[in-house]
Amino acid sequence: MYWIDYHHHTNNSFDSKAVMDEVCAKAVEKGIDEICFTEHFSVNPKAPTYGHMDFKKYISDIQHAKSKWQDKLNIKMGIELCEPHLMKDEYKEALNVVEFDFILGSIHNIKEEKLRHYLFDKENHTAYLGYFEEVLKLIT
Numbered sequence: 003m004y005w006i007d008y009h010h011h012t013n014n015s016f017d018s019k020a021v022m023d024e025v026c027a028k029a030v031e032k033g034i035d036e037i038c039f040t041e042h043f044s045v046n047p048k049a050p051t052y053g054h055m056d057f058k059k060y061i062s063d064i065q066h067a068k069s070k071w072q073d074k075l076n077i078k079m080g081i082e083l084c085e086p087h088l089m090k091d092e093y094k095e096a097l098n099v100v101e102f103d104f105i106l107g108s109i110h111n112i113k114e115e116k117l118r119h120y121l122f123d124k125e126n127h128t129a130y131l132g133y134f135e136e137v138l139k140l141i142t
């Protein structure tokens with residue numbers, strides 16, 4: 003069995019205080035073979051993620067972790083984008099300076115409303131339909 007975790011945040015994301023080296027140590031302890039860090043990043047000034055990412059620090063953290071854990075853990079550098087389909091050109095411009103192993107597209111908001119608020123008062127079918135319509139826009 004080859005265990006992977008392709009959705010993980012550290013203090014390079016606005017919503018985590020985890021230190022990459024400690025995450026790697028824990029992953030090795032738990033028998034994870036490969037981990038991809040998917041730090042939040044947004045080019046939308048209205049998003050809470052906006053302005054937090056320091057690519058220089060992130061890349062340095064990745065390089066340090068790769069050299070320290072190379073025999074025990076396969077480490078990938080990813081990024082998680084909030085609604086990338088809404089600001090494609092801005093994302094392309096911001097991200098073409100960095101070579102990522104993996105880009106995770108996420109829907110955290112629908113029509114500028116937080117997903118949990120959007121889903122709160124809707125029937126299951128309507129809620130899922132709205133969500134998947136947004137996912138379809140993201141991937142097409």
Ligand SMILES: [Zn+2]
Nearest residue numbers: 009011040082
């Ligand atoms: Zn995430």
